[in-house]
Amino acid sequence: SLSDRLTATFKNLRGKGRLSESDVNATIRDIRMALLDADVALPVVKEFTHAVRERALGAEVSGALNPAQQVVKIVNDELVAILGGQTRRIQFAKNPPTVIMLAGLQGSGKTTFAGKLAKWLKDQGHTPMLVAADLQRPNAVTQLQVVGERAGVPVFAPERGNVAGYDAAVESGEGTRSYGDPVTVSRQGIDEARARQHDVVIVDTAGRLAIDEALMQQAADIRAAISPDEVLFVIDAMIGQAAVETAQAFAEGVDFTGVVLGKLDGDARGGAALSVAKVTGRPIMFASVGEQTKDIEVFHPDRMASRILDMGDVLTLIEQAEKAFDQRQAQEMTRKFLEEEDFTFDDFLQQMSAIKKMGSLKQMLGMMPGMGQMRAQLDSLDEREFDRVEAMVRSMTPFERTHPKQINGSRRARIARGSGVSVSEVNQLLERFTQAQKMMRSLRRGGGVPGMPGMPG
Ligand code: GDP
Ligand code: MG
Known part of the structure; x- marks a missing residue:
């Protein structure tokens, strides 16, 4: 692991004067490996290590740290900066309801996250409402209704009887055509929320398994129609190298104000976080860490940085050594x-x-x-x-x-x-x-x- 490699590097180095090229190169090599292990996209790794190398070379050797520790610190600072520095919070509308739209590929965890976010907001004293604007798959509405029930939050959905072919489609299990107009449902949902004085509306939308023109357009249309305060792009952390392409497509097709990193409870080391943040420049706001409603976390750039580098508590140690020095x-x-x-x-x-x-x-x-x-x-x-x-x-x-x-x-x-x-x-x-x-x-x-x-x- 990177920890073991760095321990060896730490042992071989003595701090004197300025960081030398060989000190920096040795550590950068380890960092590059760690980033690739964590599934950070290759172009991002290259750009990142290049920037770190520039910064580290010629940096004055700190009294508190040895050169390897110091390079690690520079790497970490840079990672945290790219991941958004401080945690970005939801920006609430001056005139409620605050509208939060979710976008992302099918299976990335949008619907699950809609429930988590609703519960999370409810626990903070908000009165959220969910809107089922995924009318692509017949059971998507039902799924959101189940999610809403678990979160104890009302769900606005097209009435089954009013959507042509809906019930028949549910029964036959057919699921590719659209049953109703998601733009209309989104608008109606927001009106309903305003009338019932809900202060937040979370709009769940449809996604496909792969990037798809028609669905990207649908999401863009919803966005244009409801002008959400936040558009959260939900991405599966396990997506690895494909994160760059997917994030770029959504950034161009729909555009978003923040990122939700999903399924971080799995093996994913979170390299996707770095790729998405670097490529889109958008902050990662939440992490989704399980299938339960409670499995939501505010995203912490510093914690993510150490997860990506897999350095155990080396960073904590560096921090404390510096403090005490x-x-x-x-x-x-x-x-x-x-x-x-x-x-x-x-x-x-x-x-x-x-x-x-x-x-x-x-x-x-x-x-x-x-x-x-x-x-x-x-x-x-x-x-x-x-x-x-x-x-x-x-x-x-x-x-x-x-x-x-x-x-x-x-x-x-x-x-x-x-x-x-x-x-x-x-x-x-x-x-x-x-x-x-x-x-x-x-x-x-x-x-x-x-x-x-x-x-x-
Ligand atoms: P959507 O198609 O984007 O709406 O995705 P869903 O919310 O339907 O989630 C797809 C699958 O991923 C479901 O089986 C969820 O239970 C699962 N899932 C969602 N979020 C998480 C998560 O944070 N961790 C894990 N392990 N599974 C998740
Ligand atoms: Mg869904």
């Missing part, structure tokens, strides 16, 4: 290092709190790719040890923290009492600290960069 601290460390000053317990405390800001140590290690197999060792790691160490350091006077060698027997006993540990634990800490100082000195002679001195081991 304090430029001033690092500079101070470097200065001491270069000026051959010894590290003190004050430095040690600062580093402890930096680690703490990143969350619990166990949690942090658990998020690292590849650490899953080391679960047993992680479990035996005693976090309380860190708390005890911190308590001991906090029981030291400022003088003691900067002059650990001066901490004699009576001082040790006082520190032990103050922090509620045994004197031998204080002795151990001081011993380890002296070792760490020695290590730092030898590192300095070797010209290395300071890492985490004084960590209890």
